[in-house]
Amino acid sequence: MKVLLIGATGTIGSAVYRLISPRHEVMTAGRSEGDVRVDITSTDSITAMYESVGKVDAVISTPGASFFGPLAELTPERNEIAIESKLKGQINIVLLGIPYMRERGSFTLTTGITMDDPVKGGASAAMACGAVSAFVKAASLDMPDGIRINHVSPGLLEESKDKYSAFFPGFEPVPGTRVAQAYLKSLEGAQTGQTYRVY
Amino acid sequence: MKVLLIGATGTIGSAVYRLISPRHEVMTAGRSEGDVRVDITSTDSITAMYESVGKVDAVISTPGASFFGPLAELTPERNEIAIESKLKGQINIVLLGIPYMRERGSFTLTTGITMDDPVKGGASAAMACGAVSAFVKAASLDMPDGIRINHVSPGLLEESKDKYSAFFPGFEPVPGTRVAQAYLKSLEGAQTGQTYRVY
Numbered sequence: 001m002k003v004l005l006i007g008a009t010g011t012i013g014s015a016v017y018r019l020i021s022p023r024h025e026v027m028t029a030g031r032s033e034g035d036v037r038v039d040i041t042s043t044d045s046i047t048a049m050y051e052s053v054g055k056v057d058a059v060i061s062t063p064g065a066s067f068f069g070p071l072a073e074l075t076p077e078r079n080e081i082a083i084e085s086k087l088k089g090q091i092n093i094v095l096l097g098i099p100y101m102r103e104r105g106s107f108t109l110t111t112g113i114t115m116d117d118p119v120k121g122g123a124s125a126a127m128a129c130g131a132v133s134a135f136v137k138a139a140s141l142d143m144p145d146g147i148r149i150n151h152v153s154p155g156l157l158e159e160s161k162d163k164y165s166a167f168f169p170g171f172e173p174v175p176g177t178r179v180a181q182a183y184l185k186s187l188e189g190a191q192t193g194q195t196y197r198v199y
Numbered sequence: 200m201k202v203l204l205i206g207a208t209g210t211i212g213s214a215v216y217r218l219i220s221p222r223h224e225v226m227t228a229g230r231s232e233g234d235v236r237v238d239i240t241s242t243d244s245i246t247a248m249y250e251s252v253g254k255v256d257a258v259i260s261t262p263g264a265s266f267f268g269p270l271a272e273l274t275p276e277r278n279e280i281a282i283e284s285k286l287k288g289q290i291n292i293v294l295l296g297i298p299y300m301r302e303r304g305s306f307t308l309t310t311g312i313t314m315d316d317p318v319k320g321g322a323s324a325a326m327a328c329g330a331v332s333a334f335v336k337a338a339s340l341d342m343p344d345g346i347r348i349n350h351v352s353p354g355l356l357e358e359s360k361d362k363y364s365a366f367f368p369g370f371e372p373v374p375g376t377r378v379a380q381a382y383l384k385s386l387e388g389a390q391t392g393q394t395y396r397v398y
Binding site: 088118121127135 | 323327342
């Protein structure tokens with residue numbers, strides 16, 4: 001399959017790349033690295049990415065920033081970080097990507113454990129994940145040409161625990177290699193509208 | 200209690216108003232009617248509303264538009280309708296309202312059944328509801344001064360069934376009077392981080 005992997009150099013993206021690149025033709029896209037450059041906060045940039053890549057069998061999206069910190073410090077402006085990238089960025093990858101997706105292709109987006117098992121400081125991230133999760137479930141009912149759509153919700157990553165463990169007391173870290181398997185399940189499996197939780 | 204009711208003239212808002220106005224001092228806010236005018240898509244307008252109303256014991260938010268229709272017609276621009284009002288509008292009512300909320304006050308936001316029980320055409324609404332739902336759950340852990348936050352998720356409203364029943368086959372309509380009770384539960388009860396489903 002021809003797979004477009006957006007965010008291929010992040011912790012999750014690179015684990016996904018290692019797992020799927022021996023099995024599929026993978027095109028990578030990222031803000032500063034990759035076969036194609038894309039700024040997912042810009043609809044023009046997303047469209048330019050698809051124009052350059054052409055028709056694909058699957059799109060996997062792993063990027064998305066968000067403000068992490070006390071609610072009292074979460075201003076509407078800081079909340080825009082997650083809205084523009086993790087939320088709108090990922091949803092626009094789908095809305096603008098449908099015309100470039102081959103029949104029975106698939107979209108796999110990324111959410112995270114904060115939507116299910118919230119922590120202090122994680123309201124903005126949770127908001128974006130909750131949005132993507134509910135969008136996927138509803139959009140799966142309405143996709144043309146048998147196109148599937150799922151999302152992977154990773155727990156606290158083993159690789160990121162030094163940076164984030166203070167926010168996630170008692171959360172068991174999961175290795176990127178385990179999380180990557182969920183993307184493979186979405187890519188090569190037959191389900192749609194699913195949340196693949198790796199907690 | 201001094202309660203600020205935003206969206207008081209809508210189907211839900213007016214049912215909430217009838218139920219709570221005999222019990223509390225209710226200030227109403229809306230785009231074109233009410234004690235105060237507010238455009239919830241503008242942070243300046245939300246702040247001006249709070250400046251005009253002053254300290255409150257509770258805020259209830261019932262407004263929020265969204266595009267309802269086939270996914271193929273859901274452009275990024277049409278998706279902005281829900282993002283700007285139902286999603287960001289409601290969340291900014293909280294983020295900008297915290298300084299105006301008295302100790303142990305409460306915010307009650309509005310979501311909807313499409314996030315749990317999706318239908319064709321409802322991806323944009325579901326997205327906004329999922330965002331607000333996950334935000335409420337996470338933000339409740341981090342609210343200052345014992346402030347509570349909940350949301351009410353109404354099913355298909357009896358009063359709106361003529362307009363929407365084609366999108367909701369087999370959904371049992373619920374009367375606005377039942378939905379309004381859930382807002383009263385959030386307002387006068389003690390729970391936080393809850394989803395009050397009225398399906």
